[in-house]
Amino acid sequence: xxxxxxxxxxxxxxxxxxxxxxxxxxxxxxxxxxxxxxxxxxxxxxxxxxxxxxxxxxxxxxxxxxxxxxxxxxxxxxxxxxxxxxxxxxxxxxxxxxxxxxxxxxxxxxxxxxxxxxxxxxxxxxxxxxxxxxxxxxxxxxxxxxxxxxxxxxxxxxxxxxxxxxxxxxxxxxxxxxxxxxxxxxxxxxxxxxxxxxxxxxxxxxxxxxxxxxxxxxxxxxxxxxxxxxxxxxxxxxxxxxxxxxxxxxxxxxxxxxxxxxxxxxxxxxxxxxxxxxxxxxxxxxxxxxxxxxxxxxxxxxxxxxxxxxxxxxxxxxxxxxxxxxxxxxxxxxxxxxxxxxxxxxxxxxxxxxxxxxxxxxxxxxxxxxxxxxxxxxxxxxxxxxxxxxxxxxxxxxxxxxxxxxxxxxxxxxxxxxxxxxxxxxxxxxxxxxxxxxxxxxxxxxxxxxxxxxxxxxxxxxxxxxxxxxxxx
Numbered sequence: 022x023x024x025x026x027x028x029x030x031x032x033x034x035x036x037x038x039x040x041x042x043x044x045x046x047x048x049x050x051x052x053x054x055x056x057x058x059x060x061x062x063x064x065x066x067x068x069x070x071x072x073x074x075x076x077x078x079x080x081x082x083x084x085x086x087x088x089x090x091x092x093x094x095x096x097x098x099x100x101x102x103x104x105x106x107x108x109x110x111x112x113x114x115x116x117x118x119x120x121x122x123x124x125x126x127x128x129x130x131x132x133x134x135x136x137x138x139x140x141x142x143x144x145x146x147x148x149x150x151x152x153x154x155x156x157x158x159x160x161x162x163x164x165x166x167x168x169x170x171x172x173x174x175x176x177x178x179x180x181x182x183x184x185x186x187x188x189x190x191x192x193x194x195x196x197x198x199x200x201x202x203x204x205x206x207x208x209x210x211x212x213x214x215x216x217x218x219x220x221x222x223x224x225x226x227x228x229x230x231x232x233x234x235x236x237x238x239x240x241x242x243x244x245x246x247x248x249x250x251x252x253x254x255x256x257x258x259x260x261x262x263x264x265x266x267x268x269x270x271x272x273x274x275x276x277x278x279x280x281x282x283x284x285x286x287x288x289x290x291x292x293x294x295x296x297x298x299x300x301x302x303x304x305x306x307x308x309x310x311x312x313x314x315x316x317x318x319x320x321x322x323x324x325x326x327x328x329x330x331x332x333x334x335x336x337x338x339x340x341x342x343x344x345x346x347x348x349x350x351x352x353x354x355x356x357x358x359x360x361x362x363x364x365x366x367x368x369x370x371x372x373x374x375x376x377x378x379x380x381x382x383x384x385x386x387x388x389x390x391x392x393x394x395x396x397x398x399x400x401x402x403x404x405x406x407x408x409x410x411x412x413x414x415x416x417x418x419x420x421x422x423x424x425x426x427x428x429x430x431x432x433x434x435x436x437x438x439x440x441x442x443x444x445x446x447x448x449x450x451x452x453x454x455x456x457x458x459x460x461x462x463x464x465x466x467x468x469x470x471x472x473x474x475x476x477x478x479x480x481x482x483x484x485x486x487x488x489x490x491x492x493x494x
Contacts, residue, residue: 268317
């Protein structure tokens, strides 16, 4: 019996000519026969239909999946005809899911109820028993309007991104989950406060550091970035503090360390949790006193840096376990900014994708003016275990692979492991494909925590980082 790895494959759906109109509908009603009848009506029209029987189930579906429209009843409790439940659900959907088309249904329709529903944001209103032709026409019209609205938003976002500021730093954040991040950055950016940026791998922590530096009075001075996770322990001190000629075998000349290079500006230490415990005390001293010595020298030098550090590890857990000094944690963590994963800020995906599309189209001299609907839908439904960095690599590949003037779903090259339910045998996959699937699954299981994913795969953090970079994660 052959060994199998469960990976998801894209639903084959209808023939190629019909794929562009294959939209996803959520249908909500408390009566099973109503749900069955609507499913039988809508599926032959090319729609993917999912159902829910209560307001709570509707909200759960909307939280976990993307839909093109919601077709919902106004009453969910037996002997209730007021429509109150449905109107309350409509209010919640409008507050939490923005412009999603909502078509209401009720067997107890009247003018006042219809007016109230439209005032609250319903897209249209259908009375039970419905007339099939009208219901299909309403659903089709609302989905087309929704797609047109999203395309307009996408193009507007693309135009805004083409006008990125002269610093070259583009910080894209319009999703509701990013508002606290923006507000915090605006408040602390002009200060000299040390900042700890946390979040999953690939969420854009270095972009936050660049933006904070640009907002500060140090913007005219250097921003020096160091990936401490990539520094061998033996060269850590030399890299950060510098060394003098003859300090060790290969020290053939004096070298300025990163602290001195960043003096007057900002020092960004990425993967701060990887600093060896015995080196942490030396870093703490510089932060507390502003003084340091180059390796092999007794001459004390003063440096003036603002420290921004980043990690995808839980430093509180690292501190509790004794792997990270508590006093250093407090010194780094004057203010903490937590970056949400890309899964938590899906509204930003079109704008981010447009930004990377513009970047790589210019770099590779390709004339590409946007995305096919199926490609945009795939971008929105992908789980993005590698977050913004994975999206960046995906768009670079898409620009290189695109055959037409718009990015198609096939150009994205998103792994089947993220897209559907079919299985694939090892015989069907290359070694690299198997490795990519395993790395993605480990990252997904651990919520993007590289340390835990590396442990689960039996790798060192460094080895996992190399594989993540290799596979565009």
